[in-house]
Amino acid sequence: MTKISWLRTMRNVLDSYNNPAVLIDAEYNVVATNNSYDFRFGGLNGRSSAKCFFLSHGYQQPCDQEGETCPMQEARDSGHRASVLHIHNTPQGKEHVGIDTIPITDDEERAYFIEVMKPIREVSAVPIANKMIGRSRAFNELVDLIQRVGKTDTNVLLMGPSGAGKELAAQALHSTSPRASKPFVTVECSGLTDSLFESELFGHIKGAFTGAISSRTGLVQSAHGGTLFLDEVGDVPLHLQVKLLRLIETKTFRPVGDSKSIAADFRLVCATHKDLPAMVERGEFRDDLYHRISTFPIRLPSLAERRQDLPLLVESILLRIEDKAPLKLTDEALQLLAQQPFKGNIRELKNILERAVVLRHDDLIGTDVIKRSLNLIPVAELSGQKTDGLVQMAEQRLSLDQVEQRYLEVLLQRCVDKGQVAEIAGCSLRTLYRKLEP
Numbered sequence: 001m002t003k004i005s006w007l008r009t010m011r012n013v014l015d016s017y018n019n020p021a022v023l024i025d026a027e028y029n030v031v032a033t034n035n036s037y038d039f040r041f042g043g044l045n046g047r048s049s050a051k052c053f054f055l056s057h058g059y060q061q062p063c064d065q066e067g068e069t070c071p072m073q074e075a076r077d078s079g080h081r082a083s084v085l086h087i088h089n090t091p092q093g094k095e096h097v098g099i100d101t102i103p104i105t106d107d108e109e110r111a112y113f114i115e116v117m118k119p120i121r122e123v124s125a126v127p128i129a130n131k132m133i134g135r136s137r138a139f140n141e142l143v144d145l146i147q148r149v150g151k152t153d154t155n156v157l158l159m160g161p162s163g164a165g166k167e168l169a170a171q172a173l174h175s176t177s178p179r180a181s182k183p184f185v186t187v188e189c190s191g192l193t194d195s196l197f198e199s200e201l202f203g204h205i206k207g208a209f210t211g212a213i214s215s216r217t218g219l220v221q222s223a224h225g226g227t228l229f230l231d232e233v234g235d236v237p238l239h240l241q242v243k244l245l246r247l248i249e250t251k252t253f254r255p256v257g258d259s260k261s262i263a264a265d266f267r268l269v270c271a272t273h274k275d276l277p278a279m280v281e282r283g284e285f286r287d288d289l290y291h292r293i294s295t296f297p298i299r300l301p302s303l304a305e306r307r308q309d310l311p312l313l314v315e316s317i318l319l320r321i322e323d324k325a326p327l328k329l330t331d332e333a334l335q336l337l338a339q340q341p342f343k344g345n346i347r348e349l350k351n352i353l354e355r356a357v358v359l360r361h362d363d364l365i366g367t368d369v370i371k372r373s374l375n376l377i378p379v380a381e382l383s384g385q386k387t388d389g390l391v392q393m394a395e396q397r398l399s400l401d402q403v404e405q406r407y408l409e410v411l412l413q414r415c416v417d418k419g420q421v422a423e424i425a426g427c428s429l430r431t432l433y434r435k436l437e438p
């Protein structure tokens, strides 16, 4: 076969892919493209070939020399298909793309690679109000894991500090999965009391207990065919954990008052900000349950670990708060924000920006406004008081729980609302409410 007719055959092969696909030679030259690629990217712009790293990224040298993995090299070295996540330049701006690279050879055993590009719609690399946003390396690694495990039915445990985006990650896992068209149901484990646990999760039949005037579908049944997301799973009390274990092991449940078991069909995603292995060590979390839920653990990076995403996150959050007038931060204001430790992660950033939007003079937000937003609470004063107070509290031999209560009381007196208290205390609002329960 001549090279021209081989390339023509390869174009037909590429056209069998619905997603954009290209053929690359071992010198990084894109030598053929499919219809989908031509439609989205305008083909090779009349050239017979172009370097893949330039077309996709605008680089002048291969991706590995720009600090990114090169799927073509991986496929060449291993001789097998290689999958990586990249951010590509597209007519819509920067976009996360899952790349599958398949090594092939022509009649003369010359190496070529088919590269198929699957746009990842659940996340965004440009400012947009309603998606998981980011383009830092730590964020991209997270997206890569979500994409890989999302396609399967494996149990996933999302770990990471409060406000880092575990709930959004759980939703992205669901959207990526074959169950995406079915329900995504969240169970807030931290609020579940003993009496609520079974009826919330499994539902009850009419007359099951006083006040059960009609039967009620539980959350497990509502999630049928979809994803069951157990948020703050580390807050499930030890004596109730066995009920969860039974549900996960048998994939059946019994509504309260019913004698028949019902088959459950859900994909399990759990999240926690707690150190579950340490809780297992201390006997606070069942070892068998931990192993069941953590088949595929994913650690979410804190905001401090993905600081490069700060400007992008700021722009997206401002869009979310006020989509009519485009609000912006001055460079100095952004620099000031970048110096914050962000113990409360993206939730804390969001709260700071919400306050700044209220306090702003106009649509360009400067350092004075950010300073006021940061200083709405006299943190320095609080910490000074806390040090003196701590000595007193130690002398009074207060328990850690009592100290925590006093600290929260001080915050409650000084903050504008409970959201701000939660932000400073570095916990979620739900966790705060639980801590404030009598």
Ligand SMILES: Nc1ncnc2c1ncn2[C@@H]1O[C@H](COP(=O)(O)OP(=O)(O)OP(=O)(O)O)[C@@H](O)[C@H]1O
Pocket (backbone or CB within 6 Å): 131, 132, 133, 134, 160, 161, 162, 163, 164, 165, 166, 167, 168, 169, 271, 272, 273, 313, 316, 346, 347, 350, 427, 428, 429
């Ligand atoms: N990558 C992201 N892009 C944009 N917004 C984000 C991102 N991650 C988180 N957020 C926003 O930050 C806030 C906190 O996120 P989320 O509730 O998912 O965190 P969490 O880790 O589940 O917190 P907690 O453990 O306290 O429940 C939400 O308003 C969410 O929309």
